[in-house]
Amino acid sequence: MKYIEEYRNAELVQKISEKLKVYDNLDISLMEVCGGHTMAIHRFGIPSLLPKGIKLISGPGCPVCVSSINFIDKAIACSALKEVVIATYGDLIRVPGSKSSLEKEKSKGADVRIVYSTLEALNIAKTNQDKKVVFLGIGFETTAPASAVAIQKAYKEGVSNFYLLSAHKIMPPVMEALLNDDVKIDGFICPGHVSTITGSSIYDFIPEKYKIACVVTGFEPTDLMQSIELLTNQIANDNQKVEIQYSRAVTKSGNTKAQAIMNEVFETRNDFWRGIGEIPDSGLKLREKYKDFNAELVFDIQIESKRENPACICGDILRGIKTPKECKLFGKTCTPINPVGACMVSSEGSCAAYYKYSSYE
Amino acid sequence: MQHIINTVVMSEIITLNHGSGGKASQDLIKEIFIKSFGDPNAVLSDSAILDIDSRKIAFTTDSFVIDPVFFPGGDIGKLAVCGTVNDIAVSGAIPKYLTTSFILEEGLLINDLKKIVNSMSEQATIANVKIVAGDTKVVQKGKCDKIFINTTGIGTLEKDYSYISTGEKIINGDKIIVNGPLGDHSIAVLGARNELEFKTEVQSDCACLHELIQDVLTAGKQIKFMRDITRGGLATVLNELSGIVNLGIELTEKEIPVKESVNGLCEVLGFDPLYLANEGKVMLVVHKDDAKEIVEIMKKNQFGKESKIIGEIVSDHKNMVVGKTEIGGKRIINTLQGEQLPRIC
Numbered sequence: 101m102k103y104i105e106e107y108r109n110a111e112l113v114q115k116i117s118e119k120l121k122v123y124d125n126l127d128i129s130l131m132e133v134c135g136g137h138t139m140a141i142h143r144f145g146i147p148s149l150l151p152k153g154i155k156l157i158s159g160p161g162c163p164v165c166v167s168s169i170n171f172i173d174k175a176i177a178c179s180a181l182k183e184v185v186i187a188t189y190g191d192l193i194r195v196p197g198s199k200s201s202l203e204k205e206k207s208k209g210a211d212v213r214i215v216y217s218t219l220e221a222l223n224i225a226k227t228n229q230d231k232k233v234v235f236l237g238i239g240f241e242t243t244a245p246a247s248a249v250a251i252q253k254a255y256k257e258g259v260s261n262f263y264l265l266s267a268h269k270i271m272p273p274v275m276e277a278l279l280n281d282d283v284k285i286d287g288f289i290c291p292g293h294v295s296t297i298t299g300s301s302i303y304d305f306i307p308e309k310y311k312i313a314c315v316v317t318g319f320e321p322t323d324l325m326q327s328i329e330l331l332t333n334q335i336a337n338d339n340q341k342v343e344i345q346y347s348r349a350v351t352k353s354g355n356t357k358a359q360a361i362m363n364e365v366f367e368t369r370n371d372f373w374r375g376i377g378e379i380p381d382s383g384l385k386l387r388e389k390y391k392d393f394n395a396e397l398v399f400d401i402q403i404e405s406k407r408e409n410p411a412c413i414c415g416d417i418l419r420g421i422k423t424p425k426e427c428k429l430f431g432k433t434c435t436p437i438n439p440v441g442a443c444m445v446s447s448e449g450s451c452a453a454y455y456k457y458s459s460y461e
Numbered sequence: 462m463q464h465i466i467n468t469v470v471m472s473e474i475i476t477l478n479h480g481s482g483g484k485a486s487q488d489l490i491k492e493i494f495i496k497s498f499g500d501p502n503a504v505l506s507d508s509a510i511l512d513i514d515s516r517k518i519a520f521t522t523d524s525f526v527i528d529p530v531f532f533p534g535g536d537i538g539k540l541a542v543c544g545t546v547n548d549i550a551v552s553g554a555i556p557k558y559l560t561t562s563f564i565l566e567e568g569l570l571i572n573d574l575k576k577i578v579n580s581m582s583e584q585a586t587i588a589n590v591k592i593v594a595g596d597t598k599v600v601q602k603g604k605c606d607k608i609f610i611n612t613t614g615i616g617t618l619e620k621d622y623s624y625i626s627t628g629e630k631i632i633n634g635d636k637i638i639v640n641g642p643l644g645d646h647s648i649a650v651l652g653a654r655n656e657l658e659f660k661t662e663v664q665s666d667c668a669c670l671h672e673l674i675q676d677v678l679t680a681g682k683q684i685k686f687m688r689d690i691t692r693g694g695l696a697t698v699l700n701e702l703s704g705i706v707n708l709g710i711e712l713t714e715k716e717i718p719v720k721e722s723v724n725g726l727c728e729v730l731g732f733d734p735l736y737l738a739n740e741g742k743v744m745l746v747v748h749k750d751d752a753k754e755i756v757e758i759m760k761k762n763q764f765g766k767e768s769k770i771i772g773e774i775v776s777d778h779k780n781m782v783v784g785k786t787e788i789g790g791k792r793i794i795n796t797l798q799g800e801q802l803p804r805i806c
Contacts, residue, residue, distance in 0.1 A: 110788045143786070144788050149790050203476055204474065207477070321790075
């Protein structure tokens with residue numbers, strides 16, 4: 101396929117794989133903090149091409165996985181309200197809340213619709229005036245601007261039956277939280293799509309303050325292999341900095357227009373990350389101007405949250421301390437059809453990716 | 462990977478997942494239907510092979526529900542005939558007779574019903590089968606989605622091909638063949654639903670494969686196993702096979718035919734073509750010495766022009782399907798776990 105084949109060049113990948121063999125005696129851990137990377141790494145069998153000394157660990161990069169159980173419970177509570185339509189991206193419907201999931205509620209009759217864009221959700225509101233459409237806003241800097249655009253449009257057009265339940269989060273605070281934690285990370289495979297919006301400068305503090313290598317990376321096999329090589333070189337030469345491998349899409353300053361829209365609509369708040377806990381200024385909520393669109397303020401949502409299954413180690417997996425295979429539940433009581441923890445739910449979750457693609461050794 | 466948890470035992474209600482053709486569907490069959498109707502050790506194949514007065518008969522049934530009922534490359538009527546014809550054909554039998562039942566929703570246009578029935582008749586002529594009995598029920602609006610069709614069929618086996626259903630002749634080194642690009646049906650139907658804001662030229666591959674299959678069966682080559690690749694996709698069929706024969710399967714991913722347009726949409730939506738449904742695709746396991754000649758025979762049929770050898774049976778990693786990725790890595794390919802959901806970013 102044009103524009104893709106050139107990035108799936110087996111010869112080039114093999115060449116890099118050969119070059120990396122000299123690093124077999126290193127002991128470095130590279131963390132990818134984007135679910136898209138986790139998927140690509142397993143889909144193409146990247147770990148089977150790396151020397152033992154280079155370990156890839158998966159961080160909290162899957163937006164579905166890091167959304168708190170409270171958020172799912174709130175969404176389910178909303179779905180039970182009269183005349184409410186839940187509009188959501190597909191991955192979210194299977195995520196387990198305390199007692200149920202949106203998929204199960206849908207089977208019982210709740211009006212849950214999968215949409216592919218925020219504007220599609222807005223359209224449902226416009227064409228169903230008798231319904232209240234709640235869009236589940238999830239994702240990082242990649243999807244937050246799309247939610248912001250829908251809210252701006254709804255505001256401008258005076259749409260009064262469209263609401264956002266926001267679980268939007270931003271990347272830098274969680275990366276810093278991991279660096280302050282006891283996780284061994286030598287380098288970050290920085291997210292590609294997030295960086296398209298934010299630019300690479302949001303990572304500048306990482307080498308400056310923590311001396312950790314950063315490479316903004318694309319999603320194809322040659323991208324990943326090249327980034328792993330760049331990171332390994334930085335670490336081996338003790339020259340930690342931010343590099344952009346994904347230069348066909350990412351600049352230092354990013355998409356300033358999208359950033360402006362996002363800032364106009366959202367402000368940061370402390371937010372809860374599933375398995376990690378509360379991180380200051382890591383979530384996005386609607387600004388005062390848009391309070392009439394804020395589902396949390398408009399609807400009386402009563403939830404009683406339960407603790408997550410204590411045997412589930414999603415938290416340690418999201419922080420890169422453990423791998424899915426170290427979990428007692430993995431593949432036994434926790435599978436993609438009956439996920440216990442959030443990492444098993446989304447196709448981008450570490451556990452789901454391991455389960456589906458688990459590198460053949 | 463141990464599939465210890467049975468999704469039916471775990472779930473109190475039927476969800477759409479139980480109809481996805483993947484793991485949940487298999488659990489439903491094992492836990493509910495086989496327990497009541499069947500032999501728990503039997504290989505579940507596309508048709509039952511019956512012995513009636515020492516004649517071998519293939520017998521099968523299938524129900525068809527699809528939204529929308531008309532889609533590029535076919536409609537529910539064409540699907541209903543081809544689906545059952547193919548189930549009989551891959552069992553090594555020659556399809557002979559079908560019965561059909563309709564559940565119609567109040568309000569369905571008579572003209573639409575005519576079109577659907579005409580396309581059933583057209584396919585029946587092509588497949589050289591007779592539709593010999595039928596039934597109709599009409600339900601209130603909202604109690605079904607426009608039209609549901611069941612077809613049941615029988616076919617005769619000219620030789621004892623029962624090993625083709627069980628896979629008992631499969632050995633290490635056998636080759637795996639498919640008759641063309643995967644995923645066209647799924648993508649065509651998805652595009653026709655208008656939920657996605659994309660237009661696609663992709664047509665469903667829906668077709669009766671009885672001739673293609675008879676062409677290879679009668680060529681005197683060593684055909685060891687056949688399955689039509691429908692819901693759950695190639696990945697699910699291969700996982701079932703590796704379990705049946707207790708051997709490993711290795712796929713060479715760059716050899717697996719997928720149309721560029723289908724691949725492109727899969728990239729955008731986060732789908733894996735190996736899990737997409739087909740309605741005119743068959744997977745064959747054949748002896749390695751015959752594989753190339755069989756592909757040549759298949760290529761002469763209009764539904765086999767893009768046939769390819771895509772992998773082989775191996776003695777390593779028993780009960781497991783492993784893909785050699787296009788860049789030279791290796792990965793495990795599991796059974797479809799749940800309907801594929803479009804990813805967020």
